[in-house]
Amino acid sequence: xxxWRNPTAQRDLWWKDKQFTGKLVKLALPISMQSLMxxxxxxxxxxxxxxxxxxxxxxxxxxxxxxxxxxxWIASAVxxxxxxxxxxxxxxxxxxxxxxxxxxxxxxxxxxxxxxxGCVLIPRQLMLLFxxxxxxxxxxxxxxxxxxxxxxxxxxxxxxxxxxxVTEKPRASAFVGSGTVILNIILNAVFIFGLGTAPAxxxxxxxxxxxxxxxxxxxxxxxxxxxxxxxxxxxxxxxTREKALVRAFRKCLLPLLGACLFWGVGYTSYTAFxxxxxxxxxxxxxxxxxxxxxxxxxCNGIAAGGGILIGNELGAGNLIKGKLAGDRLVKIAFVCGFxxxxxxxxxxxxxLAFVQLTKGAxxxxxxxxxxxxxxxxxxxxxxxxxxxxxxxxxxxxFDMYSLAVTMWGIAVPLAALGTFVLGWPAAxxxxxxxxxxxxxxxWVMVHYRKYRWVKDxxxxxxxxxxxxxxx
Numbered sequence: 001x002x003x004w005r006n007p008t009a010q011r012d013l014w015w016k017d018k019q020f021t022g023k024l025v026k027l028a029l030p031i032s033m034q035s036l037m038x039x040x041x042x043x044x045x046x047x048x049x050x051x052x053x054x055x056x057x058x059x060x061x062x063x064x065x066x067x068x069x070x071x072x073w074i075a076s077a078v079x080x081x082x083x084x085x086x087x088x089x090x091x092x093x094x095x096x097x098x099x100x101x102x103x104x105x106x107x108x109x110x111x112x113x114x115x116x117x118g119c120v121l122i123p124r125q126l127m128l129l130f131x132x133x134x135x136x137x138x139x140x141x142x143x144x145x146x147x148x149x150x151x152x153x154x155x156x157x158x159x160x161x162x163x164x165x166v167t168e169k170p171r172a173s174a175f176v177g178s179g180t181v182i183l184n185i186i187l188n189a190v191f192i193f194g195l196g197t198a199p200a201x202x203x204x205x206x207x208x209x210x211x212x213x214x215x216x217x218x219x220x221x222x223x224x225x226x227x228x229x230x231x232x233x234x235x236x237x238x239x240t241r242e243k244a245l246v247r248a249f250r251k252c253l254l255p256l257l258g259a260c261l262f263w264g265v266g267y268t269s270y271t272a273f274x275x276x277x278x279x280x281x282x283x284x285x286x287x288x289x290x291x292x293x294x295x296x297x298x299c300n301g302i303a304a305g306g307g308i309l310i311g312n313e314l315g316a317g318n319l320i321k322g323k324l325a326g327d328r329l330v331k332i333a334f335v336c337g338f339x340x341x342x343x344x345x346x347x348x349x350x351x352l353a354f355v356q357l358t359k360g361a362x363x364x365x366x367x368x369x370x371x372x373x374x375x376x377x378x379x380x381x382x383x384x385x386x387x388x389x390x391x392x393x394x395x396x397x398f399d400m401y402s403l404a405v406t407m408w409g410i411a412v413p414l415a416a417l418g419t420f421v422l423g424w425p426a427a428x429x430x431x432x433x434x435x436x437x438x439x440x441x442x443w444v445m446v447h448y449r450k451y452r453w454v455k456d457x458x459x460x461x462x463x464x465x466x467x468x469x470x471x
Contacts (some may be wrong), residue, residue, distance in 0.1 A: 018327055024305050027261045030174035031165060032301025036294065044185045045206050048192045054283050054357065056203045057296060059139035061286030062130040062275050063203075065268045066144060067151055070090050070115040072264030074155045076257035077107040078162045079323040081392050083252055084457060087315025098234045102165060103249050108155025120149025130268075131275040131282065139203045150214040157214065160221035166308060167231040169224075176220045184213035234442035248457060255396035262403040262444055266412050270433040273419040276427065280357075281426040284364040286371055288430075289345065292379075295340050299380040303388035310392035315416055315458050323454045324387045329449065333384035337377040344373035367427035371434060378437030391426055393453035404444060406436040 015106035088096045104245040116125060123144035126139045164173035190198050191205025201208065225232045274285040306329045313322035348369040352362060386399050414432040418424035424432075 006268065020309065020328065023032045023309055024302070024329075027165070027168075027170050027305030027308055028298075028301040028410060030301075031304045032293050032298045033174045033178060034350050035300040036297040044188055048188055049203060049206060050283075050357075050458075053202070054361070055135050055279060057138055058275075058279055058282040058286055058356035059131075060143050060203050060206060061289065062136060062271065062282065063127060063147070064138035065130055065271050066119060066126050067115070067147070067154070068311060069264050069268055070111060070151055070154065071110040072260035073257065074108050074158050076253055076260045076268065077104045077111075077155075078158050079256050079260075079387075079391060080104070080249055080253040081159065082162050082166055082304075083309070083311060083394060083396075084248060085162070086311030086392065087457050088169070089166055090312030090315035091317075093458065094231070096242075096458075097167075097231065099240050099242060099245055099394070101159065101233045102235075102240065103246070104159050105156065106164070108255070112152050112155040115154075116152035117173055118153060120146040123148070130272045133275075133279060133282075136275070136279070136282070143203045143207045146204055146331055148210040149208050150207075153218050155212045156216045160218070160225070163231065163233070164221070165304065169230060170305070172224050172230070175222075176217060176224065179220065180213045180217040183216055184209050186211055216465060226377055240394070252394055252457070255400050256309075256391075259396065259399035259403055262351040262400060262407060266407040266436075270415060272432075273415050273429055273433070275420055277426050277429065280361040281364055283357055283361045284368055285430070286427070287351070288356070288368040291351060291369070292372055292376070292402055295343055295376065296379060296383070299333070299336050299340070299383045302329070302336065303384045305388075306332075306384065307388040307392040309388060314393055314454065314456050317456060319454050319456065322392070326392075326453070333381045336384070337380040340376040340380050341424070342374050344369065344376055364426045367425075368430050371427060371431045375434035375437055378434075378439075382437055382440055382444055385448060389448065390453045393455040394457045395453035395455070398447050402440055403437055406440045406443075410439065411436040444451070 016034075030274065035359065043206070045057075045060060049060055081100050085100055088094075123141040124137065126144060127140040131137060131140075161177065162175050164170065164176075186204055187209035189195055191201050191208050192203075194200030194205075198205075224230055258281055271289075272287065275282045306325070310322045310325050310329070313325060348366065351369065352366060355362075355365070386402075390398060411433055414435070415429050418429045418432055
């Protein structure tokens, strides 16, 4: 384990320097806004469908878990590109940026084709994974048959969005994301309720709105790269394979993919458990998930922005500076974690007064919100440290190991036992699903202090450095 004893004067100088804070705000706010706008789409879907029928809201919430699993595969490739891309961008190596982008697009393209085919060809079988309620299955099938075509474009658009962020154009990424979200919300209203001359399509209308918005997002993102001052991928590099870079990408990708699948499948199983507890539990869970995602937007932005900044420093060889930036980001993570708990508790009575649910679903929702307010501390802290700090230096194996223990060794078995064997109440099952994040904090902090994430990942002389060269 490396020892990091930094001179006090150097530490104080960095702490007083406003450059890191300024850059973090510049990166984190647009990314947070984009994350917020994506969560707003889910909230708009839930609200509009909830107005029509509670079952439509619950069915779409379950159906979108199919894309959630797809996003785990895509997120692993996009994250690997972001981690390595941030370091190469900090180093100033544009050639490797082109090659990295090509690798990410190839991987995401294959995943998108598979998911589109599954949703279009076997939507009923996919819905059966999440619920056995016939009413929810029928609505979900109709949604997936249309929304599946939008999944064909998801990987491509996510790669371009990551490219804009890594190349220090987060505002452009946020602008595209926000614009397509607004378009999606407008089209939701048109096709769900049948405004103007459009027919009222309910859940299928929400799927059609998603498809049109995704097409617009791809066109808009690609168009931005042709503007002056933007990084434009060279497609002649699309099939170029440099062995050292491929090894670096694979070494970063595989642990991320394992962690994403561990987390994604486990998280989807949580939704499936709640879906098997009845329509009231499914509806309450879908509302709680929307609130959770809205509140998590800031921590997602801080994790992404902070990770890019630290990666820039590590790729440029400034390992001490990168380590000090990580120390600062940890403090920010805990402040945001406790702040999110306060926000969750404060918005609970407002939410209960606003959302139209059955009496049984409202009672369950109140219990879930109380449980989730404490869960948010772990969720926020772990997101910023694991997805931001650890990932910036390629320390991606820890996430997979920790998920194997806390999620698959504790949370999933307990929730499954409570759902299918012991018949626990919905709130108790939900509390079991929250154990993984809360229980992981001490382990995360112990691993953080080992500073294995302080590493330059850029390829030099055809090799990938395995150890930091600065103490």
